[in-house]
Amino acid sequence: METLITLDGVTHTFVTKEGKTELKVQSESTPSKDKEPPKIKVPTAWLITRKNGFPLFAVRPTQGEKPFRIITADKLYSEKIQWFEPLADKYRELIWQHPDSSKPGSEAHSAYKHFTWKQIIDFATIDRWSISFAKGLPGDWKGNSDGGAGFLMVMVDKYPYWTDGVGQIPFAADTFRKYFEELRAKPAAISKTVRTGMEYGDGNPFAPSSDPSNEYDNYMVLRGALWASENFQLVITQKVVPTRGGARTVEQVSSVFQPGSMQYLQQSISTESLSKFGEWKK
Structure with missing residues (x-):
């Protein structure tokens, strides 16, 4: 071939x-009078x-x-x-x-599992327990049959990635929601999400090995956190709870998905975002 x-x-x-x-x-004939053969390109x-x-x-x-x-x-x-x-x-x-990378049935196409960013978002917006992102559990996008399914590479909107890189995005989105509800401030939630991604760099929730490197996995965590910061809004409600002495008002905080821009998923990390939230560089 x-x-x-x-x-x-x-x-x-x-x-x-x-x-x-x-x-x-491609070979070329070299006249005897030539001193040197043509250079191979x-x-x-x-x-x-x-x-x-x-x-x-x-x-x-x-x-x-x-x-x-x-x-x-x-x-x-x-x-x-x-x-x-x-x-x-x-x-x-x-x-x-x-x-032929995006042509179904071709040899090139079958090297990847294919997705749209919308499909990545659909997986990332499912609310999960943090432990579920451990290897082999439902939140492990890399191994999940609805995610990377064990492929080395995936194609997202006709662009290739390492599967484990894209797999950082659902983890980052869910972790951002947790800290957004806790801290009620998007910048602080982004930074804490990135630090958590670094802390659990190997994906082991029980004996984690940190990853403070400047490699792509931390960047993909940041992509996911930045995207989540533009697509989740905080909703605070008041609930009256009966008590022995009468009743008291309890504040409930939740993050609600409101679809917006995909730019932070589609684009690589900018120098500005790296300067603000690149915790591994600080």
Whole structure:
């Protein structure tokens, strides 16, 4: 199988055979009078493939890194490389995506589980106990059959992400609601949500290992918290409760979902938001 990929204005041919993909080099005849053979055009890119060698997307390496690689998505994940949060560590620009990635039934399409942001929101707005976000429990979006379902990567509105990155968003939204009701202030609730995400960085609620790193998972927690701050409003009601001596008024606080903008989910974290709420940078 041959795949034509245009990188930096130059079209290259990649050949996939027996589970391995290689760059096809077009040979040119060299007259005997030439002192040097023509230079082989190798792209400055890392081509990311499925385990069977099928090309999925390409990212641009940074200066000083090996300029050309063909590696599997599993290998890229093990190196903690990401392409969706430019301010986070290990960011590499996404420079090519297989054109069939969103075409049902294609080899490229089946590498991902596909969602819209609306579907992510539907999952994230279910009120859950905090413990339910532990691995294997209903709030664990990465493993839930209605969520990532064990896929390494997901496609959200035709853009790829690591599944565990998107899985931070339902946790962040639910945690924000808890602190918003407690603190009654959105900025404070956002900051505390981010700190909680850092504290339970490995997802273990019983013996957590903190994660104060500048990696993408903390950024995705912040995405979720920022989105929740624009889509949940505080409702305070008064309830009369009978007591032995008569009655007393009790204040009840709840956060109510009021659909608004999706921009904080769709866009990477800005320098302004990072400066305000990037607790791991402080």
